[in-house]
Each structure stands twice: as structure tokens, then as C-alpha cells.
Amino acid sequence: MSVSSDYLEHEFKQPSLWQRLGWFDWLWALLAVAGSIYAHVHYAAFMDNYEIGILYGTALTLIWLGWSWKPVRQLSLVICLLSLFAIGLYGEDLARGDTSFFLKYLVSSQSAIMWMSALYVMATFAYFFGMFARSEFSSRVGSALTWSATAMGLTGLMVRWRESYLISHDVGHIPVSNLYEVFILFAVITALMYLYYEGRYRNRQLGGFVLTVISAAVAFLLWYAFARGAHEIQPLVPALQSYWMKLHVPTNFIGYGGFALAAMVAVAYLLVERRPAGWLAGRLPSLEQMDDVMYKAIALGFAFFTVATVLGAMWAAEAWGGYWSWDPKETWALIVWLNYAAWLHLRLTKGWRGRPLAWWSVVGLFITLFAFLGVNMFLSGLHSYGTL
Amino acid sequence: MNLAITLLVVIAIASVIGTVLQQNEPYTNYVRKFGPFWFEVFKSLGLFDIYGATWFLILLGFLLVSTSVCVWRNTPHILRDMRHFRTDVQEKSLRSFHLKAEWETGHNGDEAAARSAALLAARGYRVRQAAQGEHRTVAAMKGAVGRLGYILSHVSIVVICLGGLIDGNLPLKLQEMRGELRAETRDLPASEVPAESTLGTDNLSFRGSISIPEGASSNVVFLQLRDGYLVQELPFGIELEQFRVEHYPTGMPKSFESDLIIHDDELPEPLRQTIRVNHPLIYKGYAIYQSSFGDGGSGLDMRAWSLDLPHQEPLALKSNVNRFLRLTTTRGERTLEFTDFKLYNIFPVEEGDTSGKKFRNYGPSFVFRLRNPAGEAMEYVNYMTPVEVEGRQFFMSGMRATPSEEYRYLYIPADAAGTPQRFMTLLAAAHDETRVRRTVEQQLAGMMGGDAASKEVRSTMIDSISRLLALFVEQGIDGIIKHAEANVPAEQRQEAINSYVNVLQGVLGALYVDMLRDEGVDVAQGVSDADSQFFDDALNTLSMLGAYGSPFYLQLSAFEHIEASGLQIARSPGKDIVYLGCAMLMVGVFMMFYMHQRRVWVYVMPRDGGADMLFAGSGLRNRMDFEREFRALQAELEKAVPPAGAATN
Numbered sequence A: 001m002s003v004s005s006d007y008l009e010h011e012f013k014q015p016s017l018w019q020r021l022g023w024f025d026w027l028w029a030l031l032a033v034a035g036s037i038y039a040h041v042h043y044a045a046f047m048d049n050y051e052i053g054i055l056y057g058t059a060l061t062l063i064w065l066g067w068s069w070k071p072v073r074q075l076s077l078v079i080c081l082l083s084l085f086a087i088g089l090y091g092e093d094l095a096r097g098d099t100s101f102f103l104k105y106l107v108s109s110q111s112a113i114m115w116m117s118a119l120y121v122m123a124t125f126a127y128f129f130g131m132f133a134r135s136e137f138s139s140r141v142g143s144a145l146t147w148s149a150t151a152m153g154l155t156g157l158m159v160r161w162r163e164s165y166l167i168s169h170d171v172g173h174i175p176v177s178n179l180y181e182v183f184i185l186f187a188v189i190t191a192l193m194y195l196y197y198e199g200r201y202r203n204r205q206l207g208g209f210v211l212t213v214i215s216a217a218v219a220f221l222l223w224y225a226f227a228r229g230a231h232e233i234q235p236l237v238p239a240l241q242s243y244w245m246k247l248h249v250p251t252n253f254i255g256y257g258g259f260a261l262a263a264m265v266a267v268a269y270l271l272v273e274r275r276p277a278g279w280l281a282g283r284l285p286s287l288e289q290m291d292d293v294m295y296k297a298i299a300l301g302f303a304f305f306t307v308a309t310v311l312g313a314m315w316a317a318e319a320w321g322g323y324w325s326w327d328p329k330e331t332w333a334l335i336v337w338l339n340y341a342a343w344l345h346l347r348l349t350k351g352w353r354g355r356p357l358a359w360w361s362v363v364g365l366f367i368t369l370f371a372f373l374g375v376n377m378f379l380s381g382l383h384s385y386g387t388l
Numbered sequence B: 001m002n003l004a005i006t007l008l009v010v011i012a013i014a015s016v017i018g019t020v021l022q023q024n025e026p027y028t029n030y031v032r033k034f035g036p037f038w039f040e041v042f043k044s045l046g047l048f049d050i051y052g053a054t055w056f057l058i059l060l061g062f063l064l065v066s067t068s069v070c071v072w073r074n075t076p077h078i079l080r081d082m083r084h085f086r087t088d089v090q091e092k093s094l095r096s097f098h099l100k101a102e103w104e105t106g107h108n109g110d111e112a113a114a115r116s117a118a119l120l121a122a123r124g125y126r127v128r129q130a131a132q133g134e135h136r137t138v139a140a141m142k143g144a145v146g147r148l149g150y151i152l153s154h155v156s157i158v159v160i161c162l163g164g165l166i167d168g169n170l171p172l173k174l175q176e177m178r179g180e181l182r183a184e185t186r187d188l189p190a191s192e193v194p195a196e197s198t199l200g201t202d203n204l205s206f207r208g209s210i211s212i213p214e215g216a217s218s219n220v221v222f223l224q225l226r227d228g229y230l231v232q233e234l235p236f237g238i239e240l241e242q243f244r245v246e247h248y249p250t251g252m253p254k255s256f257e258s259d260l261i262i263h264d265d266e267l268p269e270p271l272r273q274t275i276r277v278n279h280p281l282i283y284k285g286y287a288i289y290q291s292s293f294g295d296g297g298s299g300l301d302m303r304a305w306s307l308d309l310p311h312q313e314p315l316a317l318k319s320n321v322n323r324f325l326r327l328t329t330t331r332g333e334r335t336l337e338f339t340d341f342k343l344y345n346i347f348p349v350e351e352g353d354t355s356g357k358k359f360r361n362y363g364p365s366f367v368f369r370l371r372n373p374a375g376e377a378m379e380y381v382n383y384m385t386p387v388e389v390e391g392r393q394f395f396m397s398g399m400r401a402t403p404s405e406e407y408r409y410l411y412i413p414a415d416a417a418g419t420p421q422r423f424m425t426l427l428a429a430a431h432d433e434t435r436v437r438r439t440v441e442q443q444l445a446g447m448m449g450g451d452a453a454s455k456e457v458r459s460t461m462i463d464s465i466s467r468l469l470a471l472f473v474e475q476g477i478d479g480i481i482k483h484a485e486a487n488v489p490a491e492q493r494q495e496a497i498n499s500y501v502n503v504l505q506g507v508l509g510a511l512y513v514d515m516l517r518d519e520g521v522d523v524a525q526g527v528s529d530a531d532s533q534f535f536d537d538a539l540n541t542l543s544m545l546g547a548y549g550s551p552f553y554l555q556l557s558a559f560e561h562i563e564a565s566g567l568q569i570a571r572s573p574g575k576d577i578v579y580l581g582c583a584m585l586m587v588g589v590f591m592m593f594y595m596h597q598r599r600v601w602v603y604v605m606p607r608d609g610g611a612d613m614l615f616a617g618s619g620l621r622n623r624m625d626f627e628r629e630f631r632a633l634q635a636e637l638e639k640a641v642p643p644a645g646a647a648t649n
């Protein structure tokens, strides 16, 4: 019997991931590796071994991402081209930002970020209109705008990274070092998570809700830039000059992004749940699906937030001499984490579903918000970088 | 389990308090903030050191226990569940499943079972088959390892808490309760701290800080404990050979690092190592971190220019930051407390400009307090090199009564040689009574006739003008105003003051011209713009002197910059345990979320010329995903083991 079963198994075999990869996938992998080797060769002087490790780690992550979520490849290539275009225009002279037309109005970090802001806000309206008017076209426009906004945002960060080095080599650093920069990161990551959901579940009806929180972030960003001149690139205090920043901050914002996504889906859930027969109900995904998305977003957020907090502790051990100091920022990270741990327990062990957990994740967003904004605004501590 | 969730929430809420209420401040601050009553209440609740408070630790203890118990209870059946295929599942229980499908196939029982098993295996399921009498059961499962995630992540909580416990200050708390330990609150040098506030090298875990001046060394660190501190002895000495700090153009520190020498009898020769922020030195399990920097008692050479006896040569003084001098001045006993020295003073050029573009270095400065016998002190910051304002050079000296105030600055015009000498000479002239009288006399000469009466008037005028000048020199413009308020009716006061000022300007001007002559300047064809400008500046300074509040101007003539490096020294044997726990937690959580255990069964009931197929499944989590997967599998099964009548491959 076993012989025949082996034979049968062969008959039922499916092509493995490797066999399913197309030429574009391989080209993609090739580009990612080539790019990192180029960066290694040219900029090794600015990196310690950890950072070189991070460089190649990023390449592998990108390859894997691109293979398992195809649109990432096109997105990255667009960002790559735009950034190279900007860097080329700058040459070695930051002042070109004011003279070169394309820099001034398109791809200097500041204008790219302005484009991002505008596009996200437009996307929000497009999605909502698409939902209200049941216009598939408008929703498609929404997606297109969100993709472009994300491309512009990430381009803005890439170019800002270069600009910081153009100011002076010792000022140069990855742009995740203060509130202004991480808000861009937040908008982009949340958008990407939503776009993934959109592709996976083949529906765009939640776009308006998720983009609302992104637009709010954008509004803050603009106020922060114009009222406080926060867009100025500032040099790093010694404590922040570490490879840990490249790991800790982005990981954290994957967590925040997940929590934000969950909260916005929860809002939609609550609206539908209040009037199951209401006109919104017909326009949004089923309650069960929203509940599922909410769980997945929080699970993802929690997993990455756990990693981020651990990384933070390890960094603290290196910079401040203790992995845990009960500093307000640390403590609030713990609070956020415990909060979602409780949420997960209620869902997974008590089998809670629906309304109470939806409310809980909305409240959770405010707790999270306080952890990454309120703490800097109202509380003092070791962690007082990018204070308002 | 409910307990667990409650604990998570309660701990979260408790933690908030410690972030809203500044922890471990000097108790006096709290008393000021909350008043004595609430201070006592909060203190007894341990709110000023929440994370060390007994009740908080007990909460964590509960979490520890409850998690352990929970893991203990769940682990056995989870492990069993991972291995066990449930081939003995009953037909009717399968029928009760939410996910199931039934059909009749033309394949005979064995074939149907074999094909199903093969398909499921090809889809990554682990498969077991069983035959009981008539029927065949194909039991398959996938992602069972995910269950380990639960065990890993929860054990990790226990591990982390234990590691943290080792590093926490629980032992200290116990010693304190037993009265073997007392936090020292007085400001003493380490050598004088009593034994009951000193910890030996047998203390396994601590985290303290110490500031070491260049060239000095230390073998202790200070641990902060609520409103006091403890002295922790080290089994080795740390010497600071050199400290370096670099600044950005904005004056913000770019990097700072210390060249350390570790002195330990167990070392063949002293260990040399440079540490920077983010790059500590680990020696014998003691981690030495660069955390801050400050002045380490820089040497200051000063000249005290007396403002009361300006004709005197300046008095040479010598001291250090963090030291003090006792002086007998023209205004009585004074103590000079030197509190700080700065090598750079970089400020944005235009007010509020932080764009990191235009900055200016005002050079070295030092800060001192001048304390009178009553204990009242004025604080001064004096800049060493003359500062350029509108093209002229001034010695800048800021003064204030309390640290909360802004400094108010006195600008003493510097002479060509870059000293205050010229201003002092003028001041001396103004102090020299006979000289003043002579000058006034010359000014009044020719104004009146030579007769006795006018002689009389003149001498009284000379007296009053001289007194006025003395008043001005002593108390500045305020003195003049007070004088007018005392002697002149309100309505004429303003013009009186104006005329006073004119007269004084006249006299001082004359004195100044004399001074110029003495300097050898030819004043026959008028005074140069530069010189008259100097006079105006000097006059301004004079009118401010009254408010300056110091009997002398302290000029920094030379300095020896000694920096101190702020080190943080920690010993945390629990660290690796905590990191191990963290690793388990991270792996565990990802496993929990991204590896779901799911089971499917194919129940084959042979019948003549074919078999009844019953396909059922259950997924632990992600019901929607599993349903999708199940339906896909079902479709494939119905192809592999097609319903009777459907064309067989």
C-alpha cells in the first residue's frame, strides 16, 4: 500500500513556492541583492558590522515580501527610481533643492512628503465616495491614490536620508529619529497594511475608514511642520547614534500600524453592528469578516510590538545602562502591550467576539496614541527625543 | 484565566501612576506639590517609588504564579493534543462538526482511503490511517507545533519576571526592612558616608552613577534610593585619563567619550579602554556606561577689579569650580562660590533661530555665587573674552538673584588693550573727590562773578554737585531718581532729573577729557568719534553699576579646563535570563499567531461497489481561513475520490 501511496502522493503534488516563481520574481531578487552589494561597497565606511547585517537582512526581507506579496516589487522599484532621480539631481549640493524644478516641486523630501499628504487625503475622499455612491471606479481611484501616496511618502524618507548626509556627514542619519519622521512612517506602514488586506480580501469598502486615521496623521504632520518647523533635519544626540534605531523604530511602527488598522475596522464594525439592516451594512464587508480582520491586525501588531519592545530594552541596556528603567516611554509601551495581551486573551481563551472587543480596540488606539505622542508631549524622561 | 486577564489590566493601570507622577524626586518637592497631608498619604502608598512598592511587586508575583499555574495546567493536554491523531474518532461526532461534507464514491474503501491520505499528505498534512472492522479512518493534522507557541510565550513571562527579580532591588528592600540599610540624604563625600548606607562588593545587582574628573579615579558608585542615596563599593578602581566631547555647529553635543583605566590587583597591568555612548565596557560582569559629562573642577585665575576702590590694582584670585573663597570686601564679608565653567557658549545669532544655520560662540564663561553673611546670594555669569556688540568690545557679566530669573547683563566697555582698565580709570576719577571738586570748580568758573556772595553760592553748588556725582557713582541712575523723589516736588521732578543728568554728564565728560589728556590724546581739535562712543558706553555702565550688587568685577584671566565624565555602572546577573525569556516570548508569540493547528478526517464506509465518504475538519483558530482551506480541500478530494457516476480519471 505504501508504495502506491507514494505514487499517489506524487500524482497529487503541487508546484512548490520555488517552482511557482516567475522571471520577474528572480529579477526582483537579483535587483535587491545587487542593490545591497552596491550600497555595501560604496557606503561601508558609514556602517558598522551590525548595520551591514541590517542592510543584507533588509534585502532578504524585501525579496521575501516581494515574492509573497507581488505588488511590493513594483512599488519598491518606483520608489527606487524616484529616489535615485532625486539623489542624482542633488549631486553633492543641497542648495539644488531650491533651484532644480523637479526637486522643488516633486522629489525633494519636503515636496514628496507634501505630495504624500495631498494624495492620502484625496484617497480618503475617493474611497468614501466610492462607498456611498457604490462606485467601483471611485474606489479603484482610491486604491491608486493610496499606492501613489505610499510611494511618495517612502521616496520622501529615502531622499530625506540622503539630504541629511548632504547637510554634513556627521549629521546624516536614517530618518526615523523624531516625531515628524516617524509620523510619515506611521502613515505609510498603516497604508501598506490596509493595501495588503485590500488585495487579499478583494474589497475596498474599508478604505475610507482606514485612510481617515492616516489623514489625521497627515494633518498633524502638516501642523507640526508649518507651526513648529519640525521638518528641519536635526543632528542626532549621541544616545540615538546606534544601529538599534534602524531596528527598534520601524518595528514599533508596524505594531502601531496594526493597532490603528484594527481600531478603524472596529469603528466600521460598530457602525454596521448598530444598524444591521442599515444602508451602511450593505456597503461594508460582513461583520464576521471585519471581526476577523480586526483580530489579524491586532495579532500582527502585538507580535511586532513585542519584538519592538524587546529591541528597545536591549538598546536601553546599551545606551542607558539598564534594560528596564521604568522610564515613561518604556512603561507606556508595557501598558499598550498588556492592554492588547488582555484583548487577545478575551478573544482566544474566553471566545469573546464582536462589539466589546471592537470598542476595546478603539480605546486601545487611544492608549497607543498616548504612548507614542502623549508621552513626548506631557511626560518627561530619558526618552524625550522629538518632544513637541 | 479571568484572573490572568484582570491582572494584565490592573498592572497596566497601576503602571500609569508612575508615569504621571515623577518618581524618586527629593521628598521636599512632593511636600511642596501636594502639601504635607497628601504627601504622607501618597508616601504610605509608595506612590513616589511605585515600581519598587510592595503592593506592586505582589501584583507581579500574582501574574507570575497565575501564569505558571496556567502553563502547568495546559501543557500536558497541549502536548498530548499535538501528538494524538484521533484516529478513533466516532462517526457521529464528525457529523456534528460545523465543517463537513458527504458523498458516495465509486472507489472501493481501501482505494478511497489511500487516495484521500495521499492527497492530504501532498497538501502538507501529517496523516494516520486506521481500520476498524468495516470502515477506514484517515486522520490528518497540520501546524501542531504552533501549540508550542503558547507554552513558549507563557513560560517566557515567568522567565522574564524571575530574571527581573534577580536584578530588582528586592534584596535592598529586605535589608532596609531589617534596618541594616539606611538611605543617606546628606551631601557627603563617599569616604564619610556611614557603613549603614554602604554596600559591599557582594551586592549582586545594582545600577549607580558616578562623576569622575579628568585625572581622578573612583572605586565606588552612588545608587539613588528614593530621596537619598547609597554608596556601592567596586572591586576595582576606575581612573578617567581623558574625556573628549565634540559639538555640532549648533553647540549640541555630537559625541562624548572617556579614556578609562581599570585598576585591579588581579590584572597584570591596568586595563585601558575608551567608552562612548552606546559603546560600554563590560568588566567582570560590571557594565560601565558613558552617560553624561560636566565640569570636573576647572582651575580659574581671576582679577577682581574693585568697583568701590577702582584706583587699586586688580586683586589676583585663584580657585576651582566646586570650590569657594572667603573675602573681606569694601562691603564686608563675602563668600565666592564657583559653580560652573563652560568652554563654549554657542547661541543662535538672531533670537529664536534654531534652523541650525547662524550660530556664534561667545567663548569661555564661568558662573559663581556671591553670598553675604546673611546667606543671600546673587548669581553671576562672566564671559572671559570681550564680546562684540555693534562693532564695540564689551566685558559681559550677567547677574540674577534666583536661578529661575533670566540674567540681566552689564556691559563694561573694553579698551584697545582688551582690558577693563580704561573704564576703571574713569571710574577712579569719578571716585576721586578732590579731583571731582576741582573739575566742577573749573566748570563753574567764569559762570559767576568773583564777589563774596557768588563765591558762597559756588561752593555750595560744588558741594551739592559733587555729592550728586558720588550718589550717581554709588547707586547709579536709581540713586539720582531717588534723590529727586526725596527733594523735588513731583511736577518738577522730571526736568530736575534731566538737568541733574546733564550736569553729571558735563562733569564726567570733563573728567573723561582729562583722562584722555593723561593718555596723551590731543583733545585740542575735539574728541574722536571712537572716544566719545566709549564715553557714552562708560556712562551707561556707570548708571547700571548701582544695580550690579557686587563690590568688584571678576575678570577671568586664565583657566585650566578639567572635565568630568558621568559614568553609569550596572551589574545585572539577571540580564541574560531576561534576554532568554525575551527570545522565547518573541518566538512563542509568532508561533501562536502564525502556526494554527488544524485537523481533518476522512471517514470511509465501504459499501458494495464503492464507499460513503465523510469529510470533516476543525481548526483551533482563524475559523474563516480554515473554512476556506477546508472547502478547497473538499473540492480536491471530490476530484481525487469522485462521487459515483462522475467520470473517474
Ligand code: HEM
Binding pocket: A341, A344, A345, A348, A349, B001, B003, B004, B005, B008, B063, B066, B067, B068, B069, B070, B071, B074, B147, B150, B153, B154, B157, B589, B592, B593, B621
Ligand atoms: C503577561 C502575561 C501574558 C501574556 C503577554 C500572554 C499572551 C498571550 C497571548 C498573546 C495569547 C494568544 C496567543 C494564542 O493562543 O493565539 C495567549 C493565549 C493564552 N493565554 Fe496568555 N498571556 C499571558 C498570561 C497568561 C496567564 C497568566 C494565563 C493563565 C492564567 C494565560 C493563559 C492563556 C491561555 C489559556 C491562552 C490560550 C492558549 C491557546 O489557545 O493556545 N496567559 N496568551
